[in-house]
Amino acid sequence: MAEINRRPIPKVPALRGKTVVSLFFEDSTRTRLSFETAAKRLSAETMTFSVSTSSVNKGESLRDTVETISDMGVHAFVVRHKSAGVPWQISQWTSASIINAGDGAHQHPTQAIVDCYTVREALGLTALNGLRVSIVGDIKHSRVARSNVAAFTLLGAHVTLVAPPTLLPANIETWPVKVAHSLDDVMPSTDVLYMLRLQSERMDQGLIPHLGEYSNRFGLTETRAQKLQDSAVVMHPGPMNRGVEMHIDPADLPNSLIHKQVANGVSARMAVLFDVLARGGELNSLQEESV
Amino acid sequence: MNVVITGSTVLTQQGEQRLDVRISNGKIIELSESIKPEVEDQLLDAAGCHVLPGFVDLHTHLREPGKEDSETIETGSRAGALGGYTALVAMPNTTPAQDSIPIIDFVRAQGKRAGLVEVVPSGCITIGRAGSALAPLADLARHGVQIFTDDGSGVQDPALMRRAMEYSRDLGITLAQHCEVSALTAGAVMNECSCSSELGVPGWPALAEELMVHRDIELAKLTGAKIHFLHLSTAGSVRLVREAKREGLPITAEVTPHHLSLTEELLRTFDSTFKVNPPLRSAEDIEALRSGLLDGTIDAVATDHAPHVRRDKELPLDQAPPGMLGLETALGVVLSTVPMNAMDLAKVMSINPARIAGISDRHGILPQVGQPANLCVVDMRAEWTVDPSKLASKSRNTPFVGRTLRGKVRHTVFEGDVVVKNGEAQR
Numbered sequence: 001m002a003e004i005n006r007r008p009i010p011k012v013p014a015l016r017g018k019t020v021v022s023l024f025f026e027d028s029t030r031t032r033l034s035f036e037t038a039a040k041r042l043s044a045e046t047m048t049f050s051v052s053t054s055s056v057n058k059g060e061s062l063r064d065t066v067e068t069i070s071d072m073g074v075h076a077f078v079v080r081h082k083s084a085g086v087p088w089q090i091s092q093w094t095s096a097s098i099i100n101a102g103d104g105a106h107q108h109p110t111q112a113i114v115d116c117y118t119v120r121e122a123l124g125l126t127a128l129n130g131l132r133v134s135i136v137g138d139i140k141h142s143r144v145a146r147s148n149v150a151a152f153t154l155l156g157a158h159v160t161l162v163a164p165p166t167l168l169p170a171n172i173e174t175w176p177v178k179v180a181h182s183l184d185d186v187m188p189s190t191d192v193l194y195m196l197r198l199q200s201e202r203m204d205q206g207l208i209p210h211l212g213e214y215s216n217r218f219g220l221t222e223t224r225a226q227k228l229q230d231s232a233v234v235m236h237p238g239p240m241n242r243g244v245e246m247h248i249d250p251a252d253l254p255n256s257l258i259h260k261q262v263a264n265g266v267s268a269r270m271a272v273l274f275d276v277l278a279r280g281g282e283l284n285s286l287q288e289e290s291v
Numbered sequence: 292m293n294v295v296i297t298g299s300t301v302l303t304q305q306g307e308q309r310l311d312v313r314i315s316n317g318k319i320i321e322l323s324e325s326i327k328p329e330v331e332d333q334l335l336d337a338a339g340c341h342v343l344p345g346f347v348d349l350h351t352h353l354r355e356p357g358k359e360d361s362e363t364i365e366t367g368s369r370a371g372a373l374g375g376y377t378a379l380v381a382m383p384n385t386t387p388a389q390d391s392i393p394i395i396d397f398v399r400a401q402g403k404r405a406g407l408v409e410v411v412p413s414g415c416i417t418i419g420r421a422g423s424a425l426a427p428l429a430d431l432a433r434h435g436v437q438i439f440t441d442d443g444s445g446v447q448d449p450a451l452m453r454r455a456m457e458y459s460r461d462l463g464i465t466l467a468q469h470c471e472v473s474a475l476t477a478g479a480v481m482n483e484c485s486c487s488s489e490l491g492v493p494g495w496p497a498l499a500e501e502l503m504v505h506r507d508i509e510l511a512k513l514t515g516a517k518i519h520f521l522h523l524s525t526a527g528s529v530r531l532v533r534e535a536k537r538e539g540l541p542i543t544a545e546v547t548p549h550h551l552s553l554t555e556e557l558l559r560t561f562d563s564t565f566k567v568n569p570p571l572r573s574a575e576d577i578e579a580l581r582s583g584l585l586d587g588t589i590d591a592v593a594t595d596h597a598p599h600v601r602r603d604k605e606l607p608l609d610q611a612p613p614g615m616l617g618l619e620t621a622l623g624v625v626l627s628t629v630p631m632n633a634m635d636l637a638k639v640m641s642i643n644p645a646r647i648a649g650i651s652d653r654h655g656i657l658p659q660v661g662q663p664a665n666l667c668v669v670d671m672r673a674e675w676t677v678d679p680s681k682l683a684s685k686s687r688n689t690p691f692v693g694r695t696l697r698g699k700v701r702h703t704v705f706e707g708d709v710v711v712k713n714g715e716a717q718r
Contacts, residue, residue, distance in 0.1 A: 061602055061605065061606075062605065062606070062607070063602075063605050081607065083607030083608060083609045083610065084480075084490050084491050084492050084561065084607075084608060084609065085490070085561025085607065085608045086561075086607050088560070088561045089561060089605070089607065089608075104491055104492065104609070105491030105492070106490055106491040106492070107491075141491070142491075143491060146489070146491055169487075169488030169489075169491075170483045170484065170485075170487065170488050170494055170496070171483075171484055171485035171488050172488065174485035174488070175485075175488070175489075
């Protein structure tokens with residue numbers, strides 16, 4: 001798929017005649033646009049559902065909305081919702097395929113596919129055995145963290161979560177990860193530094209005393225970035241909160257993969273759409289996926 | 292017309308006895324080894340069945356007034372009768388709430404009109420269940436209300452709860468607490484556990500229940516008032532209550548059939564049928580609740596029957612209302628999960644709850660001549676499979692769909708009338 005995207009005319013007829021609906025109940029820039037771009041490059045028809053202009057504002061239920069769109073004859077729903085589990089719920093109400101584009105703080109599987117692919121591409125690796133990945137920030141409310149813990153672990157990487165205890169989920173000891181509370185300590189032993197967005201509402205909820213204090217402990221500053229090994233790479237799923245978790249301009253980082261993540265988002269989502277709609281298969285394992 | 296029950300094993304004060312039962316004018320008039328029915332008698336075949344005092348549910352949401360699309364007093368009463376109940380304590384979180392005499396009268400009247408069980412309204416502890424000012428406890432008590440609760444939420448303010456307990460001490464009533472420190476459960480969807488962490492949903496920690504159980508035990512010690520703990524769900528709560536009872540405090544407690552049988556793992560399906568408050572907990576909590584029920588720490592099984600219409604339960608998990616049906620499956624779930632003989636069962640399903648609800652003059656009485664005929668006839672060994680389409684409740688949110696349960700109600704006799712015969716409602 002990445003090869004297709006490098007062509008002068010990045011379009012193939014693989015999904016001609018298939019209809020893909022973006023069902024986004026929550027704001028999104030990169031995920032929605034990259035899914036829609038991916039679908040178009042594979043020649044699928046796309047429909048966009050946006051809550052603000054839909055009957056949802058007239059009180060139509062989720063089920064009625066899905067059944068109505070489903071009746072129009074669609075092949076896949078790409079679903080983003082602020083509540084965990086909505087893609088699973090929807091799958092009971094339609095025979096179309098469901099692709100999870102982020103559900104609450106639960107999962108964001110295509111982001112993890114993008115991220116793992118980006119790391120493999122950048123480091124020239126197939127498996128990630130022994131790679132040390134540090135995910136920093138609001139793990140508790142992050143679907144990206146949950147999907148990436150699963151994906152990186154599956155590929156053999158060792159994941160360390162770095163956060164104050166209030167931003168870690170309960171029972172974190174049951175996760176296949178290490179936990180660190182000091183970013184400075186983990187910097188020298190990190191191969192992939194994955195920064196998460198910190199939302200300012202976490203301060204209103206009293207989970208951190210102050211954004212400045214958070215930033216001092218867990219933000220990526222220039223001084224802190226110097227503690228990284230030369231070979232280490234930096235990632236962020238976006239949107240970035242500059243001045244909070246990202247003090248340093250990513251442009252000043254020698255090994256930032258942040259722009260790569262966005263670019264690869266289209267390829268990875270093309271692969272997912274192709275797998276679901278053309279091969280009719282499931283992503284049984286990330287290793288088998290050829291992005 | 293008399294009713295004659297034949298072929299039954301009757302649970303009497305002397306234990307289980309092979310006896311027939313004759314009922315007339317709402318009372319048991321004869322218990323003997325063989326009763327010859329008259330031509331005009333209504334016969335209930337009870338071969339292989341036990342005759343028990345009719346069950347009493349301390350915790351039913353009948354939804355009327357206010358949410359009649361999910362349940363009415365009539366449909367809920369029918370579900371209750373089919374579950375072997377002859378009395379249901381109606382929770383006060385109706386709209387308007389049961390905090391005044393007219394609403395209490397309305398609920399009672401609707402119960403009488405349905406005529407399937409005795410509907411026993413509970414009252415609110417605070418006006419509108421808002422947790423800020425005491426409801427007219429004495430007026431309502433004089434009007435026959437025996438049990439008071441803000442169920443759906445707990446009384447958060449410790450000073451207000453202290454006043455409620457002091458004020459109620461001389462009224463002969465029982466306060467029933469929904470134990471949940473709500474500051475610790477904001478937005479909670481399920482038990483706080485590794486499962487909630489993996490699903491990325493806010494958890495409801497055991498601590499939120501146990502803190503309030505502890506607080507109210509201490510308040511009972513301080514004030515001498517009676518307190519009943521609704522739907523206990525954690526091992527820690529069982530420990531606290533066991534300890535408090537050992538000290539002789541006037542404390543009682545209930546557990547629901549679902550907390551005795553279902554774990555938090557069911558939420559992995561994102562099916563809001565399994566969302567309930569307090570939430571389903573761990574296997575260890577279930578074990579502790581079962582032992583608590585068997586050793587008498589927990590006095591009663593109460594359903595927390597909470598009907599919800601389909602469209603509400605089809606909301607995303609975090610928005611769907613908590614609650615599950617219970618009346619028609621309680622007996623089967625209890626007998627399928629906790630080893631019990633007929634006497635154990637009668638205690639936790641009828642005798643103890645009747646005492647806690649303050650209705651033991653007419654319910655929860657082991658069958659004897661001269662006593663009111665509020666009875667259920669149950670086959671403790673019969674197996675059946677739960678089919679939601681066959682439930683009498685107006686809603687379908689049972690978590691036991693497709694499960695095979697042991698223990699089935701064959702007949703229910705309420706105030707001498709046969710309201711359920713061979714598993715079919717007669718009204």
